[in-house]
Amino acid sequence: MAYDLLNLSNLGLTSEDLQELMPIIKKKLPNLGGLDLSNNRLEELPNVFGQLPNLRQLNLSDNRLEEVPEWIYYLGKGWLDELNLSNCRLEGLPVTNYERPWYVRKLDLGYNEQLIELPESIYYAFSLEELNLEGCELEELPITGHFIPNRMPLLKWLNLNNNQLDCLDE
Template sequence: MCRFNEILFAVSVLCISNSWTKEMTEIEALGARPTHCTYEYAFDMYGANCAGLRLGKIPRLKGGIEILDFSDNKLQELHADTLSGYTGIRFLYLVDNHIYLIDEDAFSAFTYLETLDLSNNVIFELPNSILQLPSLRKLYLKGNPILHKSLNALTIVRPIKAPLELLDISDCKIKQLPNWGSLPQLRFYNISHNPLTSLSTDHFAPMCNLERLDLTESTNDMQLCSMKSAVMWFQAKKIFFQLEDYSKLNTNEFNHCPADDIAIHNVTYHRCKAEYLQVQSIKTSRRTWLTIGGGLAGFLIGFILLLWLMHRHNVAQTKTKAEKMKQATPANDPDKNATAILLNNVS
């Protein structure tokens, strides 16, 4: 009996030990890094989340995705075939990778791409094709410190066709802002944390719908008087510009700085406005025609359906009358010809 109790106790200890080990394993698993991409719906769009997997290349993903988060991985190069099977993507996040090379045609097939985030990489050269994407509204290039070499030498194909509303080139070590040309739909421009040497009104005049400009930590190496014309332009066009210190704009030195006549830049500004209104007019006309076309298509479908229902109703009524007449005629009726004529008249 004593021996039995010892065995029972040993078995109990073993069971408790196994359950405790299992519990610890499950707890560790909860805190473990995911090992594969997950899929979910966000804002009625199908998305793939591959963030933080430390992958060196894009894995094979499910088709039909419109959102791809591939942040915090080890991707280094983007070629035409890197994402060729997922050209329907609308939101692409490639933050915190090791990207240094982007082929000119890497995104050429992404006609639906609305947001592209390439922040915190080491991009050597920015392809012009990115600036020509027909649906691109938000472009993030923050924290690419090598990018300043390519932006200074970049021959930008103008006009830029991408309908950019947000452009972020903060913390890219840029000293001179690139000549983007006309950006009539741009509303937020982030050029903060760059060692800018000057601010030219010419640069901002083609941004006729600009609402907010972030200049934080970008004017420290700039002569105070070189800012005067641009600041007057921002104030005249009611553009909110963010500085880390506004007090220097209230000094006697700044107040006595000479300034260019900002009216000379209004020609560029109004040309930009006219271009913007033309684009909006085309969009409005397109929506109007789509609405009219949709309404006409709906009317025609409804009319055809109504005719089909009426036809079915008439056929059913005709068959019912014919069956009633057939039942009303005796089987041994010698005058079958009269019945046939009557049926023909009914149909």
């Protein structure tokens, strides 16, 4: 039996022990706004998200991702409301720059213990309002120049609990 999922707006596949994306996600889901793939065993992300033009919320927390592909910056026509990459195995984020900024309002990178320095691409997330870096192993955080407030004028909430910070670098 074939299902028409063109009107599907949210999809949750948490705790399903997924190692790869299911065929349902590889289909075109033009109205999907929220996708929760948390608490699985995903190690990589194939580029199927171009088929999700209206995606605004993506939860990939508690997976085995060591890196995320560059196309993650262009999800939802280049604008994400929430991206949760907490408790993965991330060592950083793909490089971007001033000519190619990315737009995400809420970013959770908490408990990625391999993260010892702030990924440079964070500096180009100009619309960022909430940033969770709790439980990473950050050793320093520049607060002038690139970071706060010059590049993140909208930042309202920043969680730096449980890191290895000795001081905020000026």
